[in-house]
Amino acid sequence: MESISYGAIAAVLTTTAFLPQAFKVIRTGEAKSLSLSMFLMMFVGTLLWALHGFDLEDKPMIYANLTTSGLNAVILVIKIRSIIREKQVNS
Amino acid sequence: MESISYGAIAAVLTTTAFLPQAFKVIRTGEAKSLSLSMFLMMFVGTLLWALHGFDLEDKPMIYANLTTSGLNAVILVIKIRSIIREKQVNS
Known part of the structure; x- marks a missing residue:
């Protein structure tokens, strides 16, 4: 029981952690x-x-990681756009 | 076999990903x-x-997560220091 609760809270935290970072870079x-x-x-x-x-046919693993991957993709796009913009300013 | 290789590369990437971010904020x-x-x-x-x-007595899980946690602690300390410094500048 104890291991389930640690793991569940951990899963929620590490999956949703990229949400505030994505909001911040979008804002x-x-x-x-x-x-x-x-x-x-x-x-x-x-x-x-x-x-x-x-491969493991583990749905929570698939959905949680696709969510985190999507949030990272959003952050990446804004990061790459800011690098390109900075290069244009400096050239 | 295929599931092992995906998982192994995934584990290395998501565990060490915080290393370049920690280096960047330290630098x-x-x-x-x-x-x-x-x-x-x-x-x-x-x-x-x-x-x-x-709880699961899973050593790779313990060590990998303690590593990532430590890197996040370093980043957090510098982030909090920068928030305090910004507040001092603005007051």
């Missing part, structure tokens, strides 16, 4: 201090976790 | 576009995943 359009590598690794990593979930 | 001391909520949720969430790992 401000600002992503300077974000690491491109981090969000790229999380995007690919959670996509692979979802594939792993497909 | 620049800048954390303005980071969401405090996100890194707080990841810190607590991965700590709870580690506790879940203790």
Whole structure:
């Protein structure tokens, strides 16, 4: 029982954690201090976790990781756009 | 076999993803576009995943999540310091 409750709260927290970050970059359009590598690794990593979930036929694993992957994709797009904009300003 | 390889690459990516972000905030001391909520949720969430790992006696789960939790703690400290500094500048 105890292991179920730890795991459940952990799953909710680590799946939804990217939500406030996505909101923040959408609201401000600002992503300077974000690491491109981090969000790229999380995007690919959670996509692979979802594939792993497909292999295990584990629906919570598939949906949770596709959600996190989607949020990372949003953050990535804004981060890449801010890099391009910065390059244009500097050139 | 296929499920093992997806899962293994996924695990490496999502565990080490916070490393470049930690390096970036340490190097620049800048954390303005980071969401405090996100890194707080990841810190607590991965700590709870580690506790879940203790319950399951799953060593890779314990070590991987303690690593990610530690990296999130470093990022959090710099983020909170930057919030305090900004408040001092504005007052």
